[in-house]
Amino acid sequence: MDVLRAKNESHWIKQINEWVEAHMASFDSPLVHLPAGDTPASLYAEWDEHRPEFLNKARFQQVDDIVTGSQKGLFQRFFQKSLPSYGEQFHPLGDEPLASQVAILGVGLNGHIAFHEPHIPLNFNYGCVPLAEKTKAHLHMQGPVWGLTYGVGHFIKTNAVLVLARGEAKTEIIQKILTGSSEALPVAELAKKGKVTLMISDEIRI
Structure with missing residues (x-):
């Protein structure tokens, strides 16, 4: 597993x-799976403002969403707001998974x-x-809530996976990944069996 470290936001x-x-580069129309949330927010802002040419041929799909309750579709709305200029390149989540490159x-x-939790x-x-x-x-939700999500079993088969971690609070989990923790952690399992690159911010001390 390769590890990349960002010195600052622009380097990230x-x-x-x-x-x-x-x-x-080696795919004509690659499907790229994307996460919602704060971690990739600055990246998406950069993409939407500058529209890098290499993304023109990409197709996108979010990795998860909420499917019940008052917050149903929360992450779909996140992408509509964060990447509005890429709307026509997004595939909605459906009944069947899509293979991602x-x-x-x-x-x-x-x-x-995603919503692949340790249990x-x-x-x-x-x-x-x-x-x-x-x-x-x-997510400020109560009561039974269900999500639709991809999991480790899918991403182990993906050609290339970039796992993003930023903020000092992620130090412990990153150390577990790098030391080969025996805990049944989804991200550790993916790191062991998938084609993974780990991208960490400078606040994470390893």
Whole structure:
């Protein structure tokens, strides 16, 4: 597993762009899976403002969304707001998964990717899952809530995966990934079996 470290915000965006462009190059119309949230927000702002040429041939799909309750479709709305100029290049989440050539993923403090939480079997591929209590609290939701998500079983088969981690709070989980923790963490399983590059911000001390 390769590890990239960003020195500052502009370096963060530059390295991600270089990685994405390099791994898209061998495909005519690659499907790129994208995460919602704060971690990639500055990247998406850069993409929408400057429209880098290498993204013109890309197709996109979000990696997860909420499918029940008052926040249903929250992440779809996030992408409509964050990447409005790419709307025609997005594929909606559906009943069946789409094979991705390139994926960008965030990592949670408990080692989850998308809505693939640690209590879900590590070979989970795609489908509906109940959201964990911590996840619901983070999203300010209560009661039973379900999400539709891709999982480790899918991304192990992806040609190239970039896992993003930023902020000092992610130090512990990144250390577990790099030391080969025996814990049943989705992100650690992906790092062991997938074609993964880890991109970390300078605040993470390893």
